[in-house]
Amino acid sequence: MSLSVHSFFDATTATFSHVIDDGAGACAVIDPVLGFDPQSGCTDARPVELVAAHIQAQGLRVQWLLETHVHADHLSGAPWLQGRFGGMLAIGARVTEVQRAFRDVFNAQDMAVDGSQFDRLFADGDAFAIGRLQAQALHVPGHTPADMAYRIADPAGGPDAVFVGDTLFMPDLGTARCDFPGGDAPTLFRSIRRLLALPPETLLHVCHDYPPAGREAMGSTTVAQQRAGNIHARDGVSEADFVALRETHDATLALPALMLPSVQVNMRAGRLPPPEANGIAYLKIPVDRPRD
Numbered sequence: 001m002s003l004s005v006h007s008f009f010d011a012t013t014a015t016f017s018h019v020i021d022d023g024a025g026a027c028a029v030i031d032p033v034l035g036f037d038p039q040s041g042c043t044d045a046r047p048v049e050l051v052a053a054h055i056q057a058q059g060l061r062v063q064w065l066l067e068t069h070v071h072a073d074h075l076s077g078a079p080w081l082q083g084r085f086g087g088m089l090a091i092g093a094r095v096t097e098v099q100r101a102f103r104d105v106f107n108a109q110d111m112a113v114d115g116s117q118f119d120r121l122f123a124d125g126d127a128f129a130i131g132r133l134q135a136q137a138l139h140v141p142g143h144t145p146a147d148m149a150y151r152i153a154d155p156a157g158g159p160d161a162v163f164v165g166d167t168l169f170m171p172d173l174g175t176a177r178c179d180f181p182g183g184d185a186p187t188l189f190r191s192i193r194r195l196l197a198l199p200p201e202t203l204l205h206v207c208h209d210y211p212p213a214g215r216e217a218m219g220s221t222t223v224a225q226q227r228a229g230n231i232h233a234r235d236g237v238s239e240a241d242f243v244a245l246r247e248t249h250d251a252t253l254a255l256p257a258l259m260l261p262s263v264q265v266n267m268r269a270g271r272l273p274p275p276e277a278n279g280i281a282y283l284k285i286p287v288d289r290p291r292d
Contacts, residue, residue: 003133003154005161005205006054007219010035010047013074013258014208016219017051018163020152021060026131028064029055029087030150030163031207032077034270036261041283048077052084062087063130067118067270068165068207069147070098072180072263073256076270089269090120092139092148099267101181106264106284110274117269122148140167140195142188143176149195159201159222166207167191170218171225173210174232179250185243192233200224260285 006019010033021027032051035044055062062085065078069092078089099113115121122128124139130152138149143166150163166176167188175192178185195204202223209217227235233242256262261283265272272281 002156003152003158003161005203005220007205008047008050008054009209009217009219010074011217012047014210014217015047015071015074016205016207016209016217017047017077018205018219019051019054019060020130020133020161020163021058022131022133022155024131025059025061026063026133027055027058027060028066028130028135028150029062029078029081030066030205031068031071031165032065032081034075034077034080036075036258038258038261043075045077045080048080051077052081055081055085061085061131064128065089066148066150066163067091067266068149068163069144070095070102070263070266071207072259072266073208074258075262075265079270088119090122091115091118091269092137092146093121093123094139094141094146095121095267097145097182102263102267105181105286105289108264108267108273108284111268117271138162138194140164140191141182142178142184142186142191143167144180145182147191151198159199159203161203161205162195162198163205164195164207168195168204168221168226168230168233169206170209170211170221171229171234172212172215172231174230175246177250177253178246179253185246185250186239188246189233189239189242196223196227196233196235198223200227 017032018030033047122137126137135152
């Protein structure tokens with residue numbers, strides 16, 4: 001029995017989805033992507049179909065569909081996969097805070113804000129199994145209040161695999177932004193230090209990569225590599241220095257291109273708003289909304 005990770009990169013959204021299997025047929029999928037064209041308003045299943053093809057080719061049973069957080073840069077492909085393969089759709093328990101914040105932004109008064117759209121809400125430290133693999137949910141807020149990392153032990157004695165979402169990027173890119181509702185740079189720094197306190201050989205699988213010219217997209221790194229070279233959070237960077245750097249940089253960033261459609265869908269566990277009387281679902285764009 002061994003831990004196996006297969007990663008899929010969607011270049012359009014710069015997102016990595018990961019399939020973890022236990023070598024005996026059980027698997028989990030982390031952060032699957034459903035394509036979306038904002039110009040036509042049409043979804044595109046091609047990114048998630050690649051994941052589905054792997055699951056089918058390997059004869060895997062999907063036990064878990066794990067979201068690291070409510071993504072603001074792509075629509076979740078988890079409901080698409082769940083409809084085809086089953087599995088439990090899970091996220092961090094503090095997703096309710098994100099739902100409350102964005103229900104008001106989109107005036108989505110029809111939406112429950114208790115996390116009931118998901119099958120499981122993880123608290124910090126919750127243990128669960130992926131077939132024969134032992135896994136644990138780690139609360140790593142800062143990018144958003146609900147961010148979760150998922151730590152999975154290798155039964156063969158190799159390094160643990162930790163799926164960190166947007167908390168950390170590759171060392172040459174640094175860390176996630178903290179300027180979304182509920183984001184907080186000091187909190188992110190402490191979450192990062194928690195991850196970097198893991199054994200140095202621990203494999204950290206990221207959700208995004210935006211490779212500079214001359215480098216291929218990469219989906220994993222190690223604690224040792226992050227501690228030595230992360231441009232925002234390597235060893236020796238103080239919390240005060242990190243916060244100053246993060247907040248200064250965040251002030252220059254535009255919103256993600258797909259933020260408005262993504263959050264509306266992902267706060268509903270990847271599902272579109274209910275169809276209207278004509279049978280069509282609609283997404284909203286707040287116009288001239290006052291800033292808080």
